[in-house]
Amino acid sequence: MRRGLIGLLAVACGLTAANLYYAQPLLPVLGQAFGVGDVAVSTIVVATQIAYAVGLFFLGPLGDRVDVRTLVTVLLLLGAAGLAAAATAPAFGVLLAASVVVGAVSVVAQILVPFAAGLAADADRGRVTGTVMSGLLAGILLARTFSGVVSDALGWRWVYALSAAFMLALAAALRAMLPVREPSTTAGYGQLLRSTLALPVRHATLRRRGLFQAALFGSFTAFWTTMGFLLTRPPYHLSELHVGLFSLLGAGGALIAPAAGRWSDRGWARRSTVVGLLVAGVTFLAAGAVTALPGRVAGIVLLAVAALVIDAAVQTLLITNQQVVYRLEPSARARINTVFLVTFFLGGAAGAQLSTVAWHLGGWPAVALLGGGLPLLALATYLAGGLRKERAESQIPVAA
Numbered sequence: 001m002r003r004g005l006i007g008l009l010a011v012a013c014g015l016t017a018a019n020l021y022y023a024q025p026l027l028p029v030l031g032q033a034f035g036v037g038d039v040a041v042s043t044i045v046v047a048t049q050i051a052y053a054v055g056l057f058f059l060g061p062l063g064d065r066v067d068v069r070t071l072v073t074v075l076l077l078l079g080a081a082g083l084a085a086a087a088t089a090p091a092f093g094v095l096l097a098a099s100v101v102v103g104a105v106s107v108v109a110q111i112l113v114p115f116a117a118g119l120a121a122d123a124d125r126g127r128v129t130g131t132v133m134s135g136l137l138a139g140i141l142l143a144r145t146f147s148g149v150v151s152d153a154l155g156w157r158w159v160y161a162l163s164a165a166f167m168l169a170l171a172a173a174l175r176a177m178l179p180v181r182e183p184s185t186t187a188g189y190g191q192l193l194r195s196t197l198a199l200p201v202r203h204a205t206l207r208r209r210g211l212f213q214a215a216l217f218g219s220f221t222a223f224w225t226t227m228g229f230l231l232t233r234p235p236y237h238l239s240e241l242h243v244g245l246f247s248l249l250g251a252g253g254a255l256i257a258p259a260a261g262r263w264s265d266r267g268w269a270r271r272s273t274v275v276g277l278l279v280a281g282v283t284f285l286a287a288g289a290v291t292a293l294p295g296r297v298a299g300i301v302l303l304a305v306a307a308l309v310i311d312a313a314v315q316t317l318l319i320t321n322q323q324v325v326y327r328l329e330p331s332a333r334a335r336i337n338t339v340f341l342v343t344f345f346l347g348g349a350a351g352a353q354l355s356t357v358a359w360h361l362g363g364w365p366a367v368a369l370l371g372g373g374l375p376l377l378a379l380a381t382y383l384a385g386g387l388r389k390e391r392a393e394s395q396i397p398v399a400a
Contacts, residue, residue, distance in 0.1 A: 148244015214347025
């Protein structure tokens with residue numbers, strides 16, 4: 001693969017995945033703009049994640065069946081239309097409906113990742129996937145910074161308007177640069193969906209890895225969904241600009257993605273799994289003590305460290321898990337990716353919803369208990385039997 005194409009794919013994945021996260025630091029200002037409460041306004045995050053999971057199931061498998069250039073062009077144009085509707089939304093219901101459309105078609109990122117993996121040589125697949133995923137993950141993290149800065153300077157509507165322009169530019173660039181690749185299957189659409197549903201039944205490793213990522217992504221979304229509520233209130237009193245800039249701290253975790261890809265190429269998947277789940281869980285639980293710290297500075301420093309560590313752990317496990325499941329059936333890579341991603345984005349939606357309930361009931365300490373408990377529960381399950389079963393299934397190179 002040409003370096004320029006890898007770079008374009010990384011940028012495309014980042015910009016399209018960012019559409020799912022622009023709202024997170026804007027929840028307080030959106031609630032004020034439309035006159036809705038914390039729990040109600042957080043449904044934007046939940047609905048977008050669920051729409052993304054639904055889009056993955058119904059659109060993701062098409063990556064094995066149709067020309068990827070045409071598919072992503074159409075989806076990007078639809079995304080631009082949805083973002084334009086969000087930018088001009090006259091009521092909260094319109095914004096929510098537009099967010100659902102944007103969430104469903106933002107699966108472009110997860111069509112391009114397996115596409116890149118299929119273009120790469122076997123020896124370089126982890127490195128290429130890690131590089132493309134670093135762009136995707138950087139987009140997820142920088143989305144919050146972008147939305148906070150733009151909202152503070154120009155107003156929240158400009159966040160969606162500018163993203164609509166980005167989608168139009170990407171549609172043109174990808175249409176021009178993506179290579180033509182023969183589909184890996186000629187199955188009809190109905191058969192394609194049925195074969196997708198059969199994959200988790202056939203592969204226990206796919207089920208297991210999807211649930212591990214769901215637990216960790218639920219923790220991730222719990223952290224960032226409630227972070228705006230925490231930082232805009234006493235004792236921090238930060239603006240949406242400062243909340244967005246705070247989110248920039250977590251973007252450093254994206255730097256670990258290429259390294260995680262190389263670790264997977266070397267067969268270190270098992271140890272990456274254990275370390276990623278353990279570190280994320282313990283770090284989130286420790287961040288729960290922020291309310292007991294004196295002063296604003298100590299609390300912000302602890303939260304910044306937690307953001308960096310949790311994001312790095314999420315990205316490490318994501319790259320690891322994708323490399324594991326991509327080996328299961330190379331001819332069904334897009335469909336396997338669909339099952340894996342639907343599972344973990346449903347976990348993200350659950351984390352977003354449960355975290356707002358936890359916030360309402362017990363504040364930040366309750367959120368930290370939820371967010372720290374999810375990955376530690378997944379780790380306990382893995383150590384109790386999942387690790388032994390994976391060794392028996394021989395799906396992972398035994399270098400870990």
